[in-house]
Amino acid sequence: MHKRKKAASMVLASLLSISLTACGSGGTDSVTSASNGNKNSKVTLELAISKSSQDSAFIQQDILDEFEKQTNISVNLQLIPAEQTTTVLQTKLAVDETPDIIQYNLASAITDLNLERNFEILDNESWASRIVNKDVLSAAGHIYSFHVSQDTGMQGVVYNKQIFADLGLSIPTSYEQFLAICEKIKAGGITPVFMPYKDAWAANIWPAAAFADFVAKNDPSFFDELNSNKKKWSDIPEFKTFLEQQYEVYTKGYTNTDVLSDSYDMAVGKFLNKEVAMMFMGDWLIEGVAEQDPSMELGVFPIPSSDDAKLGASPLGGQLFIPKKAKHLDEAKQFLDFIASKEIAQQIVDAKGYVSNFSDVTTPELPAYKQDIVDNYILPKKTVLTTDAYMLVDRSELYRLLQDQFAGGLTPEEVLKSWDEKFSQLMQDKGVSGF
């Protein structure tokens, strides 16, 4: 009896330690709302979207109502908590509980959602022939996603036009010019560049554009070779140079002192208070500042890593995708046709101030900074997709390595070498051939 008691208490102790270490191992958080099913054979499309994208132009109630009026197809929104979006969608796709339409961003869909296996190719849809810029919707040579805008965000140096004008500065077209500008701004008593690298991803804006610009001009097949293990990140000496450049901007005293303590959410305030003149970031920051103070005049120019660099086009943004295993495939395509119709697309583009991606839909009057981007970069084709567009794996470790460079722990060479190792391991885990 005594022994049994002892055994029982041991079991209980083990159970206790299990419960203390059990760490909610990824159950399938079902965040689905009940499908209406086939009442009176009326089709209800399930559209899954992150709560953080609730202001998406595609799911505004008037658009959905109009679609239902025209087609008798209703759309049921599955709103997924932002921090769980990726996991929930991955789980749904893995167990064939696919929504009919998903809103996600193209670059992350490639790495997170196994784009080629899970999603329909949309090359032959009726609207595809009217698309102006297919690149922003494409991966592996096919259109996989849908959007009415061709501008998914530009990444470069966001700058305060007023400060530039006051100090008589013009946009730099080389790294040396950029340093000279920093020097003048610093002499004017303003912090030239704000680096919020407590958020490690922010440290990747400079290299993501610089690397992409360099290989587009000098080694166009680099990313294909990288993704088939024929080349490595450390094979390109210029990458090291670009990492050194970004670090040099910091060591020369052209930034905030506490780069590893300052976070991205401080950026808007820094610009509003005119404490800083520039930041390596996407143009979404300009939108954020404009919302607080429309009189602030900000613009964006390319990361000046090499002479006459192109502006980085972010492949991120909220595109629509149709899973191959959607239960209502035809109706889902009908929804895209509806959004792509001249009238509805025009309505969305006007409301949102988008750069139209349809040949027969006109771009409305844009905010000044957007117009600058269109005139100086998009129309003359001076944009280049950032490295994110070519990545098949999670990049968080690269961001951490860049952060480590600023903590003084790694040289640029070591950053690239460590990233090579991690990259190769991630590709191997993913089962990419050649690794």
Add this chain to the structure above:
Amino acid sequence: MKRAKNLYSYYMVFPALLIYSIFFVVPAIAAFYYSFTDWRLDRIDLKFIGWDNFEKIFSDKTLILALKNTAIFAVVTVAGKNIIGLLLAVALNMRLKTKNLLRAIFYSPSILSILVISILFTPMLRTEGTINRVLEAVGLHSLSQAWLTNPSLVIWTIAIVSIWQSAGFQMAIYLAGLQSISQEYYEAAKIDGASSWKSFFKITLPLLLPAININLMLTLIGGLKVFSEVYVMTGGGPGNASQVVGTIILRSFGEGNWGLGTAVNTLLFVVVTIIAIPLLIFMRRKEVTE
């Protein structure tokens, strides 16, 4: 009849046990299985891969660093929380006028969530933050540090914040233990001419062992499972300098390696069990009853 009565108590516990099994035991056993597979979020098919995940864990430099950091954090917080908690309890068990007020003050940080505390401390620990400003104001300029951005200091900083938050809670448990010790022992010791030190080591400590046990277990398991404060204050950074096992699990899941993440979690469970259960048994044997 007696037997039926005994069984009756089992019927009562059955529903709770069932729920506990479904939501804790079964997933935990499933996790053991998954840690030996190449479970990934972008592949449906699972392959049994033996010890591969565990080999990967021990060949990963970052994970070794995370284990080291977790060990540092656990040792520092167990020592800090218990020594400070015990000292506070002994001090506030004396006849002080402000005894109740002080107890409330020291206990109050543990009422707040560690997440809130971490969010509050993060700006205070910046290079130009309150802590350094105060140090400079009192002439201790040389002590001001890059608390959260110096790779060799960061895990210690987080441990100190954790001690600050939790020592009051340990104090409360020690106080409860102290108040259950009869005054007669101390009176008898006094008559025998024992010093305060001798009383503390010969009476207080042995009779306080149950409370010490509880506190040691709680702080040790909490220390090994550390996640929230690291996640909020540094996210494991700068670079990977403050990664702990908990944040590595998150990292593995984020990279799509569910099997690997589960393996790290299983490893954590084994480590906690190997350390906690023998310690529990050992300390139990040392306990004395009044």
